[in-house]
Amino acid sequence: MENYKIRFKFQKINEFKYISHLETVRLLIMAARRSKIPIRYSEGFNPNPKLNFSFPVPVGLGSLAEYADMEVCEKIDLGRFVIDLNNNLGYGLKILDAVFHKEKLPSLMADISVIKYVFRLCFDDKSILEEYKNEIDSIKKEIKSIWMYEFSESQDDADIVYLNIFGYTKMLNDNKIFKFNDFLINLRYLSNNKNVGIMDFFKEEAYVIRGDILKTPMDIV
């Protein structure tokens, strides 16, 4: 049987950020069945759909960039694939993009190395921004993993500052995997102390590394 691989990107936001990874898989499979997408199944008494995901996002964290690879038995129209699936999913789970890929790609789980998180912060008093940065540097000493941060100002709202975090999701030497929830606890603590409001946070993108460059899992297909 001919074999086609689809890589797709989806978001998991609003209420659906509270659905665990396993439940998300279950919902996607059921939606695919409702959409009559000819998913390929493994052989044997308990056939499982050929569907592989990127590293699970923690429950409670919204994401604009979840990825999965699905195998299907026939070459289907990808536009229809996206529309049909979205018609059969709750609005918080939404397919954003889909492509076929022919060559053998490393699994998403192994390939994704960096994840970008965004925090929307509200400062009553912007003059403490420097101080706040110093505090984040001190968290860096505490968390034994590799990550970077940058700030960007909001265009529309003077009180709002975006904090972008790039966490490395692999172990390297003594460094552990960057764990979002550990970071969140620290950030909450210091934001409380400095009277900075954490308005919102989400996972914005996941990257693979090619050479020295960060690319999205869709870029490399």
Place this chain on the structure above:
Amino acid sequence: MEQLSYKQLEKLLEGVLKPGRYIGNETGIKSKDISTDSDTESIVFTALVFPDIYEVGMSNLGIQILYDLINRNKNFSAERVFSPWFDFEDNLLKSDLKLFSLENRIFLDEFDIIGISLQHELMYTNALNILKLGKIKIKSADRDETDPLVCAGGPACFNPLPVAPFFDFFVIGDGEEAFIKVLDVLKEKKKNKKSKKWFFDNIREFEGIFIPDDYNFFYNDKGLLEKIEPERKIRKAVLKKIDDFDIVKNPVIANIKPVHDRFVCEIMRGCFRGCRFCQAGYIYRPVRYRDHEKLVSQCIEGIEKSGYDEISFLSLSSADYPGIEKLIDSFTAETKNEKISVSLPSMRLDSFSFNIARLIQRGRKTGLTFAPEAGTQLMRDAINKNIDKNEMLECMATAFREGWEKVKLYFMIGFPDETYEDILAIPELVKEILKMGRELLPGRKVGRIGINLSINAFCPKPFTPFQWAGQDPIEVLEDKFAMIVNHLPKKAVNVSWSDPRKSKLECAISKGDIRTAEAVERAFKKGARFDNWSEYFNFDVWENAFNESGLNMDFYTSRKMSKEEILYWDFIDTGIKKDFLIKENSKAEEILRSRKESDTKDL
């Protein structure tokens, strides 16, 4: 209508285990969208409550049926409410927020009517807790015109008295037609701003409607019921033509895996077997079969719309559906490309249904379940569980030869006039099966043979031929169980049994009366909830609650009621005459008496 905001929900979900239980937004939601449909005054809003957690409630067919049916009507909207888990309840209380529905997150006290599904007696305290968390007074008498109407339905309110003070009315029997008729009247009430009294006056005569306020119960000085006033009986609602209502073809798909994660199709309602201990076997009568052709097409549509890969042909005894093999065949033939597995719960196994088990397991040999219920043929005859031992063993022999390694056996202990012979016959039967399995299983599989033995305590239930029987005291049940365990082989047998204290409570409240309601209320106020969950069940709380209400649990459980006595539930007419139950009871007594006589002869 007041609703919980998304921001408030986010706050409530902080630190909560399985937050997916509380988010709604499932596929298959059918309630009215109140943000677009702003004319809420012309719509009757029903909160459909299942007083257990989301994963259990979402597996209940009754909720899905009523939800589907109510929401099909443009004048009605139904939303779901389940019991929150302890962590979420804590957060609700800490934030001083009321419990809300899943769809539009409407606060419970904003609904026009709250309908609570009572599946078993150990859910009663959860039902009260839901009212409390919705800031609704738990007793009907304390609620006024501004409060929602609160009603109950389901198998655990056929004897409604133990929960009568908490509900304004009950819908006894099939809900499909009865509840919709009630909502029609409620629509008039809302439109014309009529009183609750007007509403009750207009539903009173409907089949299946019991309004507790209408009835009075008089006791003599021995504490026995002497008179029920008025004499008018409440006839249960019966859905006569089951095919008038299609099965639910597009159920709400749970966001997190429910306990039964499959498409459910009710193939028939009721059971003709008449096992004398089984309440469901009597209260769901008459037996009504769904039409074969319609079932096949509705199931196919249902599988397509829901996306499930498993279907369950549900009933009380699915092998008794005429043409069950044909039904499975036609269904599997139509869906052969989609890898749909079929399951038949509650199947009594005999040679006929074993063939079906073979058919649906398609090569997988996961395990076979048998429910002989009693150890001796005599007792099986007495309880009318007409499973013949030889047929059962033959069937198992075939299974072993074909390589099935696991057998599950269900038994009950504590039947009326049970002797130690009946008890000892259980481990004997297990040994016999094990021996047979070791001889017949293909060589390499012998080591993997396993018998799972499940033992439950008999609990006499209203509306059954055994309703007059007393339940064995806890110590006797424990002795009998220990005796079984002591005689079981040590290897290859796994035995589990239900907590006899839980069975005792179940018995005390299912055979309870209007006085029992006080004990239920006290137990709830002392913190009883999730009583069906072993880790939260607290027998002492219940025993104290009974005592403080001036009641003795044993009066309801171990006392054998006399046939002349007025039973607390005699005012409910299930369609089965009391004389019939008396006759059935006598048949059982007759069978067991024959043993006593032959025993005496032997001596």
